[in-house]
Amino acid sequence: MEEKHIGLDMKTPINESLTAFYQRSFAYQCVKFRLPAILSQTVDVISKKKDHLLRIFGEESEEDLKTVMIEISKLKIEILTNKPMRKLVGESPDIALYNKALNLQSVKVSYPTFFNANWLFAECYMYRRITECLEQTKTLKNMDPFQFQKEDAFFRALQMMAPAGTFLQDKLEGEAEDMESTFIKLLKINLWGNKCDLSLTLGRIKYDNDAKTDIEHMDEYILCDDSNHVWDALSETTDSNIVDIVLDNCGFELFTDMCLADFIIKNKYAEHVRFYVKSIPWYISDTTAKDFHWTLHQLKICKNSVLKKLGDRWNNYIRIKTWTVEEDNFWTLPVTYKDMAQWDIALYRKLSAAKLIIFKGDVNYRKLFGEKNWPMTKSIKAALQGFHPSKICTLRTIKAHIVCGLPVGLAEDIEEKDNDWLITGKYGLIQFCDAVVKK
């Protein structure tokens, strides 16, 4: 067969798209080991929480739960045996878009499989297939198979939220001091919050009890730090009073997103913060609208007085629409952001109304920069490939083989002392681009 089914025993060539086809890539490790493990764990959780789920969805959901577990297990076998990816089925509006994206994969390889498709496509397709399993049932259409893991992570992270929340509250109530340094500290707390994703750790996040505000010693791990530029963009007066945050994980990371947004509102750097959430359960810990509101509710009823106070104020922001939660199915399409205007021009234009857009996390980074193995010195602007709805900040701990905007020689220096540096989340990036192209 002329098909690229087998793969090559080599690293991803420079400028090539990330794919498990290259067997010495992290994409390959992820498809071979991590994705099947995530599916096994998902089935496990459903099985362990069966009684709880029956109470939520009713006794009549028992058969559906069994079917979902069988279908997810079959999906795992499809990955492990490298079966061609089939079209998605269902009535949801994103199904046709997914199938269009699948067709585009088929232009490159006539039978896309998990091991020869673009890595981003393979991962997104897997998560979308989990939702498809649920959509096909009568009783579980609204079930979030990751809900228990997300809730558990939230409660375990409370010990880190307390010091971060106290830091914020003290700064907001204290004498007006150096706004820039407070903002940059919150930005960095927010950056390191991105270590806490459940798909990297399969739920085994280590919550070290050190106060997460004591982060100065971590500056040496920030390989590119454009925080001063981010501050300039936020603090300048423009026509726009909106800041957009494209969210990633719930739990501690979402809490730190909210701290940053509170600082922005309280100090009048914007009148409106729009939080973009995922419309379906995604990469285990990504924030959905339900997670967002659940988190605010938990804070409001929290025993810790600082967290409760923040919860009260933040719930009020939602009530008076100073904060809004925005859904758009583009965020869970397997499409990189250079193509956003083509797939969802309304979203591109909506983002254009913001003075600053903050993109959170690893997968957003991969989508921003086109999921390619760029030379790591490639400029941020060039790697965005025309995606410039407004000024962009990206905050991301590095968990995949895609990095741009580094000074010459830095990647090689780090590689020498730490050859896992691209996948552990130990290093971080705060990057900024001020190019703007209205469409």
Ligand SMILES: O=P(O)(O)OC[C@H]1O[C@](O)(CO)[C@@H](O)[C@@H]1O
């Ligand atoms: O929550 P984040 O930061 O987007 O990261 C999600 C995970 O997805 C990946 O990009 C691929 O699975 C990982 O490298 C990372 O652990």
